[in-house]
Amino acid sequence: MSKDTGILEQEEQDLYEHLRLVVDKGQSLLRIDKFLMTRVENATRNRIQNAIEAGSVLVNEKPIKSSYKVKPFDVISVVLPHPPRDTEVYPEDIPIDIVYEDQDVLVVNKPAGMVVHPGYNNYTGTLVNALVFHFQQLPQLPGNDGRPGLVHRIDKDTSGLLLISKNERSMAYLAKQFYEHTIARKYIALAWGDITEDGTVTGYIGRSVRDRKVMDIYDDETRGKWSVTHYKVLERLGYVTLIECQLETGRTHQIRAHMQHIGHPLFNDATYGGDKILKGTVFSKYRQFVDNCFEIMPRQSLHALSLGFEHPTTKKHIYFESSLPDDFSGVLEKWRNYVKQTSPII
Template structure:
């Protein structure tokens, strides 16, 4: 039997696994749920049956029922969340802004400055610590350092909407949508420079050779993972531009790395060079103005504003939006006033 596993990475977290199994020529007829129990590590029969019910198991590119009997040379494709692992996350009574909750999913509006999950130098005070305190039995996944319920993530200093799964069934359902790139994720970003028109940034994104904390864009598929960001110009303010970014893929630092790659780093993004005056005049008055903007928004100007997906139980599209947080709104207002003042002087 040929067996070919590959990982589907959502923002490099290894949340889901994609398995492709070609059944051996000598395989006897066997129910597919029983067959997969012996082929997928740590998979219970219930977990397999849930995946089949949700259409996450295909045989010869077609969905099947749990009673289907595998035949020699069948090609089986499976998309599953990884099973639970023994990684302890300590619950903490931290405030979180829940935008929506039902039996299957949570939508949380994360504040800038809050780390999403425990990791190096951030073992407490994270969103996940708060989630395990406020909500019981969130599904946990191996290979991702105990991040119960997380379907995706956003950076510490990025604000906005996050989708959380409350059970394994919804996790499987959402995993397929992320794999198929049908989840809607739109971000508001303020970038340096005057973007001439709407556009798309693509490339293979991977760790920078010079600085492992930074992601770079490459032409070589051996150096990174394929990434796609579509952006639309919303408002031009002379030396900065407000844009909407829609993710087709979701890699680590994707929007931040993409915008720097095309010469328009995010405003106030220290990691990608946006915390310096990159456009504008040499006058001290302008320099002071920009420094004031940096003080108002001492983090990258990036906000996860829109989140849409097909609900696992309701089977209908749902869409959530988050208003710009006060720091982003204040910096934006200051730039608008500056632009108006300059025009009035002319």
């Protein structure tokens, strides 16, 4: 998506005023980015300039450039495409499944259905709300407001392992490993269709032009970020296949979008079309069987299985695995029994 397209899309959205300033009558001429740095808490010049470039800073109701010099009685507004809200993360007493903890890092096993960090329409009940209750002074990356300790994330309805930093030093060290793609992450997924061999999916991943909540794969580097997923067949179950996915990159919805792109959406992934019967027979008994599976696991069949990284203090490589949650293992067992009870399907 081009910068111009992004600005047009923002203009088409409802904009909400987050900050309004009236310049004092005695103010001398001063660049607006320098002016706002002294008046917006925790703002850096780079963040202010990015907001100006995105058209989010208005003077007298008109967008301006960073070089604009404020004058007495100018009315300055910061507008964004979401309602203003207190950005402080409030602690909540929510249990956390801790797999590993030391003075630098925390590895947690996130249940499906839990949002990782507060965001639009999900301001409470998140993993971060739980973390700030159980741990004090978690660090934040620059520009990562409201996400203390997080160096990566997994989707709400994906279960599995998540890595948390407990101090600034470890956060910087781990963030660098994620940036350089040296963190070893494997996921296990149940995908529609009979996948016969291992493979790799690549492409530039970006927002769909049809639905901004969905990611598409493009050949054009201006449309998204480069993404690579390697998948390996673990078990063929007729109309579905159990696979292991290893990430080289960590983009939004990467595995889900990649598998849909090659014609194998994840089982019961509503966002990517996997919540319908995509393979199988027309018999009502089969339809009932699939519906029962959907009820057991009312989410995409994706689990963050393992996580390996170089420890920020010891510099040793450490590795963790988590077992499949009950809903995933229950659906998997049902498919295994279905295959046993029926003649060869494909």
